[in-house]
Amino acid sequence: MLSPASSRLLLILNAVFAVVSSPLYLPQALDLSVGLPPDLPDANLTAHAVKQLRCGTDISLDDILLAEEQFNALQMELVQDEEDEGIEINVHWTIISNDGTLSGGNLPDSQIADQIEELNANCDGAFVYTLVSTSRVVNADWFSNAAPGTTQQTAMKQAHRKGGHRDLNVYSVGFMSGAGQGLLGYATFPFHYRSRPMDDGVVLQFATVPGGAMTHYNLGRTLTHEVGHWLGLYHTFQGGCTERNPNSGGDYVSDTPAEASGASGCPTNRMTCSRPSGDPSVDPIHNFMDYSYDECMDQFTPGQMARASAMFAVYRPKE
Numbered sequence: 303m304l305s306p307a308s309s310r311l312l313l314i315l316n317a318v319f320a321v322v323s324s325p326l327y328l329p330q331a332l333d334l335s336v337g338l339p340p341d342l343p344d345a346n347l348t349a350h351a352v353k354q355l356r357c358g359t360d361i362s363l364d365d366i367l368l369a370e371e372q373f374n375a376l377q378m379e380l381v382q383d384e385e386d387e388g389i390e391i392n393v394h395w396t397i398i399s400n401d402g403t404l405s406g407g408n409l410p411d412s413q414i415a416d417q418i419e420e421l422n423a424n425c426d427g428a429f430v431y432t433l434v435s436t437s438r439v440v441n442a443d444w445f446s447n448a449a450p451g452t453t454q455q456t457a458m459k460q461a462h463r464k465g466g467h468r469d470l471n472v473y474s475v476g477f478m479s480g481a482g483q484g485l486l487g488y489a490t491f492p493f494h495y496r497s498r499p500m501d502d503g504v505v506l507q508f509a510t511v512p513g514g515a516m517t518h519y520n521l522g523r524t525l526t527h528e529v530g531h532w533l534g535l536y537h538t539f540q541g542g543c544t545e546r547n548p549n550s551g552g553d554y555v556s557d558t559p560a561e562a563s564g565a566s567g568c569p570t571n572r573m574t575c576s577r578p579s580g581d582p583s584v585d586p587i588h589n590f591m592d593y594s595y596d597e598c599m600d601q602f603t604p605g606q607m608a609r610a611s612a613m614f615a616v617y618r619p620k621e
């Protein structure tokens with residue numbers, strides 16, 4: 303039997319898979335055993351406790367295998383690499399608020415600036431983000447109900463996505479009810495841009511920005527995690543312990559140790575997978591692509607940044 307939380311998660315993932323599967327014209331057989339985030343963390347948003355889900359970005363194993371096959375082929379054809387360091391990305395931020403108040407999601411410019419600064423610090427110069435536009439929109443329906451696959455998120459993105467294929471769009475919302483209730487964020491992958499350009503970007507719970515009200519998730523690392531997906535990174539626990547099997551999914555990054563599931567809190571020395579003899583590595587709980595608390599996350603690996611740069615060159619090429 304599934305717990306109520308698991309049942310709700312399956313509903314969310316069904317919605318995500320329906321969206322994610324479509325551009326690659328995959329069979330509709332969905333593997334719900336892949337990528338289910340266990341150990342979902344708790345946090346209080348307001349006076350009433352809301353079960354928080356670290357991330358709503360998910361993708362089936364079939365989609366991953368097809369996407370990686372395509373990525374490999376396109377990389378072989380690549381004629382122009384990205385610059386070695388400091389890929390510049392313009393950011394368009396659309397602030398969706400419930401009612402124009404701060405508690406209703408109307409973030410001040412100072413917190414947006416702090417969040418962009420945090421994102422830049424987390425990417426350590428490999429990607430350089432510049433905020434180029436901020437839009438403020440009062441829409442209680444989008445604020446509460448924008449979520450993967452909902453009509454509200456489609457309408458929101460259709461109305462407000464800005465810039466081109468190299469630009470990052472961030473929409474901050476509340477995830478207050480419906481399929482997305484309790485989410486901290488979700489993102490699209492770069493290999494989905496061509497088929498769904500208007501869907502491209504990150505949707506973020508507004509109280510996760512630096513100084514926000516989301517206890518344990520208010521240092522701004524949710525946006526970093528979601529931008530990781532937008533750059534082409536999977537969760538460190540993608541594929542579980544079978545990461546090193548090329549047909550298992552995995553996270554396609556060689557310097558992030560495999561882990562069985564997403565971590566919650568900050569479980570130092572967690573080791574959920576057996577290692578080869580002499581391999582001292584523990585679970586990558588400090589990696590931005592895990593599910594740990596914000597205060598626990600502080601790194602992308604060189605392998606992740608190399609993959610992200612290659613993804614950018616392939617799917618978000620210079621004109």
Ligand SMILES: [Zn+2]
Nearest residue numbers: 357358359537
């Ligand atoms: Zn995620």
